[in-house]
Amino acid sequence: xxxxxxxxxxxxxxxxxxxxxxxxxxxxxxxxxxxxxxxxxxxxxxxxxxxxxxxxxxxxxxxxxxxxxxxxxxxxxxxxxxxxxxxxxxxxxxxxxxxxxxxxxxxxxxxxxxxxxxxxxxxxxxxxxxxxxxxxxxxxxxxxxxxxxxxxxxxxxxxxxxxx
Ligand SMILES: Nc1nc2c(ncn2[C@@H]2O[C@H](COP(=O)(O)OP(=O)(O)OP(=O)(O)O)[C@@H](O)[C@H]2O)c(=O)[nH]1
Ligand SMILES: [Mg+2]
Numbered sequence: 044x045x046x047x048x049x050x051x052x053x054x055x056x057x058x059x060x061x062x063x064x065x066x067x068x069x070x071x072x073x074x075x076x077x078x079x080x081x082x083x084x085x086x087x088x089x090x091x092x093x094x095x096x097x098x099x100x101x102x103x104x105x106x107x108x109x110x111x112x113x114x115x116x117x118x119x120x121x122x123x124x125x126x127x128x129x130x131x132x133x134x135x136x137x138x139x140x141x142x143x144x145x146x147x148x149x150x151x152x153x154x155x156x157x158x159x160x161x162x163x164x165x166x167x168x169x170x171x172x173x174x175x176x177x178x179x180x181x182x183x184x185x186x187x188x189x190x191x192x193x194x195x196x197x198x199x200x201x202x203x204x205x206x207x
Contacts, residue, residue, distance in 0.1 A: 044092075044100040050122045050154070052145035053131035055082065055110035058162030062131060063107045067091045071107035083109040086121035110141050115148075122148060127156045130183070135166040137175045138182045146182060159183060 051059035060083050063071045071087025072078060087107040095101050108121040122128070128149050132142055149157065159179055164172055 044102050045095075046102045046104060047127060048104045048106060048125045050106045050125035050128045051108055051131055052118070052122065052128050052149055053110055054133070054136065054139035054141040054145075055112075057110060057131050057133035057136065057139075057142070059083070059110060059129070059131045060087065060107050062129065062160060062162060063087075063089050063105045067103075067105060071105065082111060083107060084111075084114055085109070085117050108145075110145075112141055112144070115141075115144065118145065119148065122154070123152060125154060127158065128154050130157050130159045130179075132159065132161055132175065132179050133163040133166075134161045134172050134175050135163050137178050143182060157183075 051063060053059050060070070060072050063069070067089040069089035071089050072083055073087055074084060077084050077087075086109075089105040089107070091103040091105070093101045093103060106121045106125060108118040109115075110118075122145075130142075130146065130149070132138060161172065161175060161179065167175070
């Protein structure tokens with residue numbers, strides 16, 4: 044079975060942990076303090092087994108990181124050694140300081156592949172979503188290189204990927 048390690052990155056409260064939970068069914072926020080405060084403090088983990096179109100079995104191992112600027116050391120501990128990063132940006136807030144910081148960290152650590160995920164699309168109209176998409180594309184120009192696709196989903200009600 045092939046293993047792929049998938050990390051998250053992005054500003055606090057932009058929906059990284061909710062995305063991992065929607066994709067895997069596992070809440071990566073395992074600490075009591077994380078559940079009480081509603082934020083990620085330390086890195087969390089979840090798995091998803093998939094079958095590739097070729098029939099090959101895949102195990103995605105997710106490493107969910109905190110977005111709070113004070114926990115950037117834990118973010119650094121989680122993001123090293125990943126194969127792919129999910130660059131999470133909330134559509135109602137767009138690009139914020141830790142969006143850019145995490146993009147920079149991914150670039151400095153030579154993360155080769157990234158998928159941009161616009162979360163919270165249920166909170167914005169179509170025009171706003173388009174503006175945010177452009178702002179994120181501009182920020183991404185300094186982010187991980189290699190193949191990437193943009194998507195957006197409404198994780199509060201289950202993952203609804205819309206590839207674009
Ligand atoms: N309306 C709506 N709310 C969402 C969506 N995704 C996440 N949320 C909510 O946004 C809040 C923050 O989500 P989290 O997944 O904890 O955010 P996070 O990026 O992991 O936050 P940190 O780990 O602390 O940086 C939670 O209350 C989620 O339920 C979405 O697509 N739509
Ligand atoms: Mg989180």
